[in-house]
Amino acid sequence: MEKEKLGVRLIKRVYGINGVLDEYKRSEINRIGNNAFMFLWGYFLIANMIAMIAVLNFNPEIVLWVLLGTSFLVIIAIGLYIMYEAECAELTSIEVEEKDVTTIKKKMKKNAILGSLFFSGVQLIGKNFSMKSTIICLAVGFLFGGMIYAIGVANIKKVKDD
Known part of the structure:
Protein backbone atom coordinates (compact mmCIF):
# COMPACT_ATOMS: atom_id res chain seq x y z
CA MET A 1 0.00 0.00 0.00
CA SER A 93 -19.39 12.05 5.80
CA ILE A 94 -18.01 8.68 6.82
CA GLU A 95 -19.70 5.68 5.22
CA VAL A 96 -19.43 2.73 7.58
CA GLU A 97 -21.07 -0.68 7.60
CA GLU A 98 -23.34 -1.21 10.60
CA LYS A 99 -21.08 -3.88 12.09
CA ASP A 100 -18.08 -1.48 12.13
CA VAL A 101 -19.79 1.49 13.80
CA THR A 102 -18.64 0.62 17.34
CA THR A 103 -15.00 0.22 16.30
CA ILE A 104 -15.10 3.53 14.41
CA LYS A 105 -16.61 5.26 17.46
CA LYS A 106 -13.87 3.80 19.68
CA LYS A 107 -11.22 5.07 17.29
CA MET A 108 -12.88 8.50 17.24
CA LYS A 109 -13.00 8.56 21.04
CA LYS A 110 -9.28 7.76 21.24
CA ASN A 111 -8.47 10.48 18.69
CA ALA A 112 -10.67 12.98 20.55
CA ILE A 113 -8.92 12.27 23.85
CA LEU A 114 -5.48 12.61 22.26
CA GLY A 115 -6.57 15.80 20.52
CA SER A 116 -7.91 17.26 23.74
CA LEU A 117 -4.68 16.47 25.59
CA PHE A 118 -2.64 18.06 22.78
CA PHE A 119 -4.91 21.13 22.78
CA SER A 120 -4.59 21.44 26.56
CA GLY A 121 -0.82 21.09 26.36
CA VAL A 122 -0.55 23.80 23.73
CA GLN A 123 -2.68 26.11 25.87
CA LEU A 124 -0.44 25.54 28.88
CA ILE A 125 2.66 26.70 27.00
CA GLY A 126 3.70 30.09 28.29
CA LYS A 127 1.28 30.17 31.22
CA ASN A 128 2.06 30.03 34.87
CA PHE A 129 1.52 26.52 36.11
CA SER A 130 -0.99 27.26 38.84
CA MET A 131 -3.62 24.70 39.68
CA LYS A 132 -6.40 27.00 38.46
CA SER A 133 -4.89 27.61 35.00
CA THR A 134 -4.08 23.90 34.58
CA ILE A 135 -7.66 22.88 35.43
CA ILE A 136 -9.09 25.52 33.08
CA CYS A 137 -6.81 24.42 30.22
CA LEU A 138 -7.74 20.76 30.76
CA ALA A 139 -11.45 21.58 30.89
CA VAL A 140 -11.28 23.62 27.68
CA GLY A 141 -9.20 20.87 26.05
CA PHE A 142 -11.69 18.17 26.93
CA LEU A 143 -14.55 20.39 25.76
CA PHE A 144 -12.68 20.68 22.46
CA GLY A 145 -12.21 16.90 22.32
CA GLY A 146 -15.88 16.32 23.10
CA MET A 147 -16.90 18.62 20.26
CA ILE A 148 -14.56 16.82 17.86
CA TYR A 149 -16.04 13.47 18.93
CA ALA A 150 -19.63 14.73 18.57
CA ILE A 151 -18.93 16.10 15.08
CA GLY A 152 -17.28 12.82 14.07
CA VAL A 153 -20.18 10.71 15.31
CA ALA A 154 -22.67 13.01 13.56
CA ASN A 155 -20.82 12.49 10.26
CA ILE A 156 -21.15 8.68 10.37
CA LYS A 157 -23.50 7.32 7.74
CA LYS A 158 -24.46 3.69 8.26
CA VAL A 159 -24.40 1.51 5.18
CA LYS A 160 -26.47 -1.67 5.13
CA ASP A 161 -24.56 -4.93 4.98
CA ASP A 162 -25.08 -6.81 1.72
Whole structure:
Protein backbone atom coordinates (compact mmCIF):
# COMPACT_ATOMS: atom_id res chain seq x y z
CA MET A 1 0.00 0.00 0.00
CA GLU A 2 1.38 3.37 -1.04
CA LYS A 3 1.67 5.99 1.69
CA GLU A 4 -0.16 9.28 1.02
CA LYS A 5 1.88 12.38 0.40
CA LEU A 6 2.03 15.03 3.11
CA GLY A 7 0.08 17.55 1.01
CA VAL A 8 -2.79 15.11 0.49
CA ARG A 9 -2.88 14.27 4.21
CA LEU A 10 -2.95 17.98 5.11
CA ILE A 11 -5.78 18.67 2.65
CA LYS A 12 -7.78 15.76 4.05
CA ARG A 13 -7.16 16.98 7.61
CA VAL A 14 -8.15 20.61 6.89
CA TYR A 15 -11.34 19.66 5.05
CA GLY A 16 -12.24 16.79 7.42
CA ILE A 17 -12.19 14.13 4.72
CA ASN A 18 -12.01 10.48 5.66
CA GLY A 19 -11.21 7.75 3.20
CA VAL A 20 -10.10 8.06 -0.40
CA LEU A 21 -9.71 11.46 -2.08
CA ASP A 22 -11.62 10.80 -5.30
CA GLU A 23 -12.25 13.07 -8.30
CA TYR A 24 -15.48 14.57 -6.91
CA LYS A 25 -13.86 15.42 -3.58
CA ARG A 26 -10.86 16.97 -5.33
CA SER A 27 -13.06 19.19 -7.51
CA GLU A 28 -15.09 20.34 -4.49
CA ILE A 29 -11.91 21.04 -2.52
CA ASN A 30 -10.58 23.08 -5.43
CA ARG A 31 -13.82 25.06 -5.66
CA ILE A 32 -13.97 25.79 -1.92
CA GLY A 33 -10.26 26.59 -1.72
CA ASN A 34 -10.37 28.90 -4.73
CA ASN A 35 -13.32 30.84 -3.28
CA ALA A 36 -11.55 31.21 0.08
CA PHE A 37 -8.29 32.26 -1.61
CA MET A 38 -9.97 34.89 -3.79
CA PHE A 39 -11.71 36.42 -0.79
CA LEU A 40 -8.57 36.38 1.37
CA TRP A 41 -6.43 37.84 -1.41
CA GLY A 42 -8.80 40.76 -1.85
CA TYR A 43 -9.18 41.25 1.91
CA PHE A 44 -5.45 41.32 2.61
CA LEU A 45 -4.78 43.63 -0.34
CA ILE A 46 -7.37 46.16 0.84
CA ALA A 47 -6.56 45.76 4.56
CA ASN A 48 -2.84 46.37 4.00
CA MET A 49 -3.50 49.46 1.88
CA ILE A 50 -5.84 50.85 4.56
CA ALA A 51 -3.26 50.03 7.26
CA MET A 52 -0.48 51.84 5.33
CA ILE A 53 -2.64 54.96 5.05
CA ALA A 54 -3.87 54.72 8.66
CA VAL A 55 -0.31 54.54 10.04
CA LEU A 56 0.26 58.05 8.73
CA ASN A 57 -2.73 59.43 10.66
CA PHE A 58 -3.06 57.26 13.78
CA ASN A 59 -0.90 55.60 16.40
CA PRO A 60 0.90 52.71 14.62
CA GLU A 61 0.41 50.39 17.61
CA ILE A 62 -3.37 50.84 17.50
CA VAL A 63 -3.37 50.29 13.73
CA LEU A 64 -1.40 47.09 14.22
CA TRP A 65 -3.81 45.73 16.83
CA VAL A 66 -6.85 46.62 14.72
CA LEU A 67 -5.29 44.93 11.67
CA LEU A 68 -4.40 41.83 13.68
CA GLY A 69 -7.86 41.64 15.26
CA THR A 70 -9.75 42.00 12.01
CA SER A 71 -7.44 39.54 10.25
CA PHE A 72 -8.01 37.02 13.04
CA LEU A 73 -11.79 37.38 12.71
CA VAL A 74 -11.63 37.06 8.91
CA ILE A 75 -9.52 33.90 9.18
CA ILE A 76 -12.02 32.39 11.63
CA ALA A 77 -14.85 33.29 9.23
CA ILE A 78 -13.00 31.61 6.34
CA GLY A 79 -12.50 28.49 8.47
CA LEU A 80 -16.21 28.39 9.23
CA TYR A 81 -16.97 28.87 5.52
CA ILE A 82 -14.71 25.93 4.64
CA MET A 83 -16.36 23.74 7.28
CA TYR A 84 -19.85 24.71 6.09
CA GLU A 85 -19.11 24.12 2.40
CA ALA A 86 -17.38 20.80 3.11
CA GLU A 87 -20.44 19.69 5.07
CA CYS A 88 -22.83 20.81 2.30
CA ALA A 89 -20.79 18.95 -0.33
CA GLU A 90 -20.81 15.88 1.95
CA LEU A 91 -17.03 15.68 1.99
CA THR A 92 -16.97 14.98 5.72
CA SER A 93 -19.39 12.05 5.80
CA ILE A 94 -18.01 8.68 6.82
CA GLU A 95 -19.70 5.68 5.22
CA VAL A 96 -19.43 2.73 7.58
CA GLU A 97 -21.07 -0.68 7.60
CA GLU A 98 -23.34 -1.21 10.60
CA LYS A 99 -21.08 -3.88 12.09
CA ASP A 100 -18.08 -1.48 12.13
CA VAL A 101 -19.79 1.49 13.80
CA THR A 102 -18.64 0.62 17.34
CA THR A 103 -15.00 0.22 16.30
CA ILE A 104 -15.10 3.53 14.41
CA LYS A 105 -16.61 5.26 17.46
CA LYS A 106 -13.87 3.80 19.68
CA LYS A 107 -11.22 5.07 17.29
CA MET A 108 -12.88 8.50 17.24
CA LYS A 109 -13.00 8.56 21.04
CA LYS A 110 -9.28 7.76 21.24
CA ASN A 111 -8.47 10.48 18.69
CA ALA A 112 -10.67 12.98 20.55
CA ILE A 113 -8.92 12.27 23.85
CA LEU A 114 -5.48 12.61 22.26
CA GLY A 115 -6.57 15.80 20.52
CA SER A 116 -7.91 17.26 23.74
CA LEU A 117 -4.68 16.47 25.59
CA PHE A 118 -2.64 18.06 22.78
CA PHE A 119 -4.91 21.13 22.78
CA SER A 120 -4.59 21.44 26.56
CA GLY A 121 -0.82 21.09 26.36
CA VAL A 122 -0.55 23.80 23.73
CA GLN A 123 -2.68 26.11 25.87
CA LEU A 124 -0.44 25.54 28.88
CA ILE A 125 2.66 26.70 27.00
CA GLY A 126 3.70 30.09 28.29
CA LYS A 127 1.28 30.17 31.22
CA ASN A 128 2.06 30.03 34.87
CA PHE A 129 1.52 26.52 36.11
CA SER A 130 -0.99 27.26 38.84
CA MET A 131 -3.62 24.70 39.68
CA LYS A 132 -6.40 27.00 38.46
CA SER A 133 -4.89 27.61 35.00
CA THR A 134 -4.08 23.90 34.58
CA ILE A 135 -7.66 22.88 35.43
CA ILE A 136 -9.09 25.52 33.08
CA CYS A 137 -6.81 24.42 30.22
CA LEU A 138 -7.74 20.76 30.76
CA ALA A 139 -11.45 21.58 30.89
CA VAL A 140 -11.28 23.62 27.68
CA GLY A 141 -9.20 20.87 26.05
CA PHE A 142 -11.69 18.17 26.93
CA LEU A 143 -14.55 20.39 25.76
CA PHE A 144 -12.68 20.68 22.46
CA GLY A 145 -12.21 16.90 22.32
CA GLY A 146 -15.88 16.32 23.10
CA MET A 147 -16.90 18.62 20.26
CA ILE A 148 -14.56 16.82 17.86
CA TYR A 149 -16.04 13.47 18.93
CA ALA A 150 -19.63 14.73 18.57
CA ILE A 151 -18.93 16.10 15.08
CA GLY A 152 -17.28 12.82 14.07
CA VAL A 153 -20.18 10.71 15.31
CA ALA A 154 -22.67 13.01 13.56
CA ASN A 155 -20.82 12.49 10.26
CA ILE A 156 -21.15 8.68 10.37
CA LYS A 157 -23.50 7.32 7.74
CA LYS A 158 -24.46 3.69 8.26
CA VAL A 159 -24.40 1.51 5.18
CA LYS A 160 -26.47 -1.67 5.13
CA ASP A 161 -24.56 -4.93 4.98
CA ASP A 162 -25.08 -6.81 1.72
